[in-house]
Amino acid sequence: MNEIFEGLLKAFQLIFSGDPTVFEITLRSLYISGLATVISALWGIPIAVFLGLKDFQGRFFLKSLFKALIGIPTVALGLFFYLILSKSGPLGFLHILYYPTAIIIGEAVLITPIVVSFSANALEAVSPEIIDLAKTLGASEDQAFFAVFKEALNGILLATVASFNRAFAELGVAQMIGGNIFGFTNVLTTTIANETAKGNISLSIALSIILLTIVFGINLIVDILSKRRLEIWKWRAPHLGW
Amino acid sequence: MESPTSWLVDLRNITKIFNGITALDNINLKIRNGEILALLGPSGSGKTTLLKILAFIEKPTSGEMYFEGRRVADNKDALQMRTESTMVFQKTAVFNTTVYNNVVYGLKIRGTPKSKISEEVKDALRLVRLEGFEKRHAKEISGGEQQRVAIARALVLKTKLILLDEPTANLDPKNASIIEEIITTINHELRTTMVMATHNMFQAKKLPQRIALLTDGRINEVGTATDIFGSLSKTLTSFAVLENTFKGTAKPTVNETTLVDVGKGVQVEATAKASGKVSIFISPKDIILSKRRFASSARNIFRGRIAEISDTDSVVRLKVDVGKPFTVQITKRSFDEMRINLGTEVFLTFKASSVQIIHD
Numbered sequence: 001m002n003e004i005f006e007g008l009l010k011a012f013q014l015i016f017s018g019d020p021t022v023f024e025i026t027l028r029s030l031y032i033s034g035l036a037t038v039i040s041a042l043w044g045i046p047i048a049v050f051l052g053l054k055d056f057q058g059r060f061f062l063k064s065l066f067k068a069l070i071g072i073p074t075v076a077l078g079l080f081f082y083l084i085l086s087k088s089g090p091l092g093f094l095h096i097l098y099y100p101t102a103i104i105i106g107e108a109v110l111i112t113p114i115v116v117s118f119s120a121n122a123l124e125a126v127s128p129e130i131i132d133l134a135k136t137l138g139a140s141e142d143q144a145f146f147a148v149f150k151e152a153l154n155g156i157l158l159a160t161v162a163s164f165n166r167a168f169a170e171l172g173v174a175q176m177i178g179g180n181i182f183g184f185t186n187v188l189t190t191t192i193a194n195e196t197a198k199g200n201i202s203l204s205i206a207l208s209i210i211l212l213t214i215v216f217g218i219n220l221i222v223d224i225l226s227k228r229r230l231e232i233w234k235w236r237a238p239h240l241g242w
Numbered sequence: 243m244e245s246p247t248s249w250l251v252d253l254r255n256i257t258k259i260f261n262g263i264t265a266l267d268n269i270n271l272k273i274r275n276g277e278i279l280a281l282l283g284p285s286g287s288g289k290t291t292l293l294k295i296l297a298f299i300e301k302p303t304s305g306e307m308y309f310e311g312r313r314v315a316d317n318k319d320a321l322q323m324r325t326e327s328t329m330v331f332q333k334t335a336v337f338n339t340t341v342y343n344n345v346v347y348g349l350k351i352r353g354t355p356k357s358k359i360s361e362e363v364k365d366a367l368r369l370v371r372l373e374g375f376e377k378r379h380a381k382e383i384s385g386g387e388q389q390r391v392a393i394a395r396a397l398v399l400k401t402k403l404i405l406l407d408e409p410t411a412n413l414d415p416k417n418a419s420i421i422e423e424i425i426t427t428i429n430h431e432l433r434t435t436m437v438m439a440t441h442n443m444f445q446a447k448k449l450p451q452r453i454a455l456l457t458d459g460r461i462n463e464v465g466t467a468t469d470i471f472g473s474l475s476k477t478l479t480s481f482a483v484l485e486n487t488f489k490g491t492a493k494p495t496v497n498e499t500t501l502v503d504v505g506k507g508v509q510v511e512a513t514a515k516a517s518g519k520v521s522i523f524i525s526p527k528d529i530i531l532s533k534r535r536f537a538s539s540a541r542n543i544f545r546g547r548i549a550e551i552s553d554t555d556s557v558v559r560l561k562v563d564v565g566k567p568f569t570v571q572i573t574k575r576s577f578d579e580m581r582i583n584l585g586t587e588v589f590l591t592f593k594a595s596s597v598q599i600i601h602d
Contacts, residue, residue: 135324
């Protein structure tokens with residue numbers, strides 16, 4: 001009990017004293033997971049649009065595949081990337097193993113099924129009448145598509161946030177292809193795992209508190225935004241009828 | 243002889259095939275400037291498809307279409323024409339945003355100056371009696387109000403043609419009559435041409451100047467209400483197994499009304515004069531449902547039992563067996579307050595003037 005209490009006390013000291021190590025690891029985690037989320041959204045949302053709105057053969061199979069991949073074990077994906085990025089692997093020539101770039105790519109792949117599945121569901125849930133409605137009000141095909149996209153925006157945003165949370169909180173990929181190199185590739189989760197093993201409980205607790213606070217904080221902000229019906233997203237794009 | 247300019251739309255040999263099924267079969271129809279035309283037909287007859295073609299959101303498989311004398315040949319023409327015609331769907335669809343943003347959508351697409359927009363939205367909402375609803379969320383208002391938002395969203399565009407697909411289906415009587423009034427007002431004041439799909443013969447008789455009878459994707463007859471209903475053609479009777487439509491024998495009474503015997507001991511009194519074989523309609527909205535017999539000036543009172551209960555958006559439709567099956571429409575609230583169940587004994591009351599007589 002005493003160890004936990006002391007750990008907690010030291011953890012708060014670390015957080016509130018603005019400890020540079022804690023600060024640096026947190027920023028690196030945010031940077032890596034943030035970039036991985038942006039990349040997965042860039043390639044995942046177009047796939048979701050295709051899966052959610054177009055009717056084609058094999059659609060059902062693809063959707064099931066992405067859904068199944070949501071639960072892929074991070075260590076398995078970490079091992080896969082380790083094998084292809086290591087010197088003797090097919091992409092070894094890139095020399096990115098144990099670099100932040102490797103973690104970014106690995107996490108982007110890890111979270112793509114979440115972005116794709118959740119966004120495709122959100123797009124599918126938009127009433128099919130919306131396309132005809134936009135068209136009869138004068139919209140072109142593109143404008144009608146954007147009307148549907150806008151209706152699904154809440155769900156797509158939620159998909160993006162869920163995928164960020166998964167990247168931010170995962171351990172396997174970051175550990176296996178990042179290597180937890182101090183000051184270079186160590187992120188919140190890898191540091192927590194390794195420092196705990198070393199017995200540095202207070203740092204682990206401090207980083208865990210930060211990890212949880214950020215995850216909860218982001219979810220809270222998204223909830224508030226959704227409740228206000230994305231008023232903040234009302235950017236001007238009159239040519240799209242937004 | 244009417245000049246070609248008096249036609250707003252001219253459809254020639256329009257056929258539409260979906261996955262091998264013919265939805266519209268060689269339709270030839272001309273729509274006059276400023277008229278209300280009803281497409282009357284049973285469900286599945288192709289009314290909605292025809293409206294979508296008129297709205298330029300569905301392309302005919304074959305045939306030619308002229309709008310104000312100009313041929314609509316390709317997608318580019320259709321996109322341009324889409325701004326001249328707008329459709330209000332049967333299943334009300336609203337964008338997941340405020341009433342204001344819903345109404346403003348088409349204006350923004352058209353690039354209407356910002357200075358004009360707010361006034362136009364206000365006017366449109368006034369016309370559908372939803373003043374002050376601008377900031378309300380469109381998904382949080384009642385079904386009837388949503389349908390009125392949909393109509394305001396169409397009206398605000400001031401298109402030459404407005405297409406209404408079963409505009410009052412699934413609405414409670416209050417909202418339905420507001421919408422019927424709006425349709426008449428817009429047509430009178432703005433001279434907007436309207437095409438309205440309906441399976442409700444009563445509505446088809448009341449609102450439009452002309453009626454086109456549509457069955458199995460074909461237009462069987464086009465004419466005025468008197469033409470269509472007066473002759474009670476075979477086409478009309480073939481699908482006119484609508485609610486509260488009965489065939490019977492009419493004979494005059496001493497009170498200068500007409501008594502129509504529709505069989506099974508049911509005799510309906512009507513104000514219109516008739517004798518011999520007739521068909522009668524009573525709109526479900528004109529029938530008062532009560533659990534007790536009450537004194538009134540209404541000439542028709544029947545006792546029966548609830549045989550069927552069906553729930554739509556905001557109204558409950560009940561089938562009451564009084565010897566013949568009558569359909570009655572009441573609000574959900576009344577339904578809850580009256581504690582009606584299958585088999586409950588009820589009384590139906592309606593005036594003799596609510597009975598429409600059509601000669602066979």
